[in-house]
Amino acid sequence: MKVLDMKGIVKKFGAEGFRAVDGVSLCVDSGEIVSIIGASGSGKSTLLRAVCTLERIDAGSIVIDGDTIVKDGVYAKESELLRIGRKSGMVFQHFNLFPHLTVLQNVTISPVKIYGETQDKADKRAMELLDMVGLANKANNYPSQISGGQKQRVAIARALALSPKLMLFDEPTSALDPEISGEVLQAIRRLAKSGMTMLLVTHEMGFAREISNRVVYMDEGRIVEQGGPDALFGAPKSERLQAFLQAVIQV
Secondary structure, eight states, rough: OOOEEEEEEEEEETTTTTEEEEEEEEETTTTOEEEOOOOTTSHHHHHHHHHTTTOOOOEEEEEEEEEEEEEEEEEEEHHHHHHHHEEEEEEEEEESOOSSOOHHHHHHHHIIIIIOOOOHHHHHHHHHHHHHHTTTTTTTTOOOGGGGHHHHHHHHHHHHTOSEEEEESSSSSTTTTHHHHHHHHHHHHHHHHHHOEEEOOOOOHHHHHHOOOOEEEEEEEEEEEEOOOHHHHHSSSSSHEEEHHHHHHHO
């Protein structure tokens, strides 16, 4: 079953209509983990942001778990978008935690304030998620009292608090020092083992090869090549992907 179905996605920027995403079609099946790789400016993050409507596309269609977000560039009503929005969770490069709220409150604020869950129910779910990412003992701490890697793990728990069908990761370790990025990757590994459907934009080539069922290479707003991680990394077909991998992977 398709959890995400994107067809003909076009996103333009500027008066001259620069196409950051140029006719991309991509599906993600239930339980599948798909990583998107490519150079900066290739359209990876823009495509990901389009899934959760942080970027409004100019053409194309996006369906999540059977619900249509946008069809032929025309979006569903705002009330429908809010309902469908629960089906995807997003983890950004930067943590974007509320500094005046505790770790627990950061995880429960959306379920309670936006979707009307009871505080008791939200607290119980949040503690389960914080335990999953190894931070149950930090529930009453404030963001200023925890490390960058811990903040990103809180962000993962926050994204999971609405029980999404699809998790989106936009280079979740790029803002972290190498020595602490490993704890975030480990949290994502645990999530993968749980069967969560995931779409990741990452610059961690080794991690993409390890965790993904399929890897997608984008360049100049288009999908150039995609396939299983061993085939794509071990025997890239396109010259552009070959050049990209030679540039980013130390042989």
